[in-house]
Amino acid sequence: MSVVLFRIDDRLIHGQVVVGWGQATQAGFIVLVDDEVRASDWEQELYRMGVPPSVHVEFASLEEAIELVPAWEADARKGIVLAGDIETMAALCEGAPSIRKVNVGGIHFRAGRTERLRYVYLSDGEAARLKRLSASGVEITAQDVPTVSPVPLDAFA
Amino acid sequence: MSERLRGVVMAHADLGTALVEAVRVIAGDEAGLAPVSNAGCDRAVLAERLEAAVGGGPAVVFTDLAGGSCTTVAATVARGRADVRVVTGVNLAMLLEFAFHRDEAPDAAAERAAAAGRAAVREVPR
Numbered sequence: 168m169s170v171v172l173f174r175i176d177d178r179l180i181h182g183q184v185v186v187g188w189g190q191a192t193q194a195g196f197i198v199l200v201d202d203e204v205r206a207s208d209w210e211q212e213l214y215r216m217g218v219p220p221s222v223h224v225e226f227a228s229l230e231e232a233i234e235l236v237p238a239w240e241a242d243a244r245k246g247i248v249l250a251g252d253i254e255t256m257a258a259l260c261e262g263a264p265s266i267r268k269v270n271v272g273g274i275h276f277r278a279g280r281t282e283r284l285r286y287v288y289l290s291d292g293e294a295a296r297l298k299r300l301s302a303s304g305v306e307i308t309a310q311d312v313p314t315v316s317p318v319p320l321d322a323f324a
Numbered sequence: 325m326s327e328r329l330r331g332v333v334m335a336h337a338d339l340g341t342a343l344v345e346a347v348r349v350i351a352g353d354e355a356g357l358a359p360v361s362n363a364g365c366d367r368a369v370l371a372e373r374l375e376a377a378v379g380g381g382p383a384v385v386f387t388d389l390a391g392g393s394c395t396t397v398a399a400t401v402a403r404g405r406a407d408v409r410v411v412t413g414v415n416l417a418m419l420l421e422f423a424f425h426r427d428e429a430p431d432a433a434a435e436r437a438a439a440a441g442r443a444a445v446r447e448v449p450r
Binding site: 274 | 364
């Protein structure tokens with residue numbers, strides 16, 4: 168198992184992921200699953216900017232990602248796979264059933280969402296979506312940085 | 325003379341507020357700087373905070389970490405604005421240089437501030 172983290176984070180590739188998780192997991196590659204960024208060379212360049220040259224960065228659409236998960240899991244390097252929202256990660260898990268664990272890393276305030284943890288705000292619909300995903304056998308925990316303990320889904324959704 | 329530049333220091337946690345306060349202590353109240361924090365928000369809300377701080381005039385946005393959410397959001401906002409430039413790797417020397425050269429165009433001010441910030445990073449001889 169070479170993908171050490173499947174993470175939902177609405178800031179996509181940013182400091183917490185690159186510095187925090189990147190260092191702690193010794194990740195050799197980071198994948199961002201995001202249809203919009205996949206379609207924009209400029210945005211890809213932007214998200215590459217903060218990643219050290221020793222870490223490979225890849226961008227995939229959801230459709231591509233579903234095909235590529237087995238290759239990422241067979242990669243000799245350790246990897247982090249990111250999605251910016253619950254729906255994308257849930258669809259990825261449904262398309263690629265080998266994914267058994269998902270980290271909720273950061274879902275911030277927006278109208279209709281309530282605070283569940285300092286870094287997790289969910290609407291009732293989003294909480295229900297996570298519970299459905301969990302019921303299908305995917306272990307879901309929240310954890311913003313590697314130095315704290317993961318919080319089980321029951322405690323925040 | 326063109327409109328004086330505004331500076332926005334956008335950074336993690338309270339770093340922006342602290343840097344703006346440090347500039348004020350050294351350079352006085354007319355430094356033209358405003359802080360923005362990325363605490364507790366997603367990219368869309370962070371972009372709104374930045375746009376409110378930049379306002380309608382020319383500006384330079386200073387961010388703390390290349391590849392951090394502040395920098396990627398600032399780059400996205402600035403992309404749609406010919407009069408807004410972004411410099412990352414903010415430090416106090418960079419902001420002081422900016423504070424005293426706010427009559428320049430955004431391109432020139434950003435270049436000058438970046439050069440001052442780079443020059444300020446060095447090992448101190450023993």
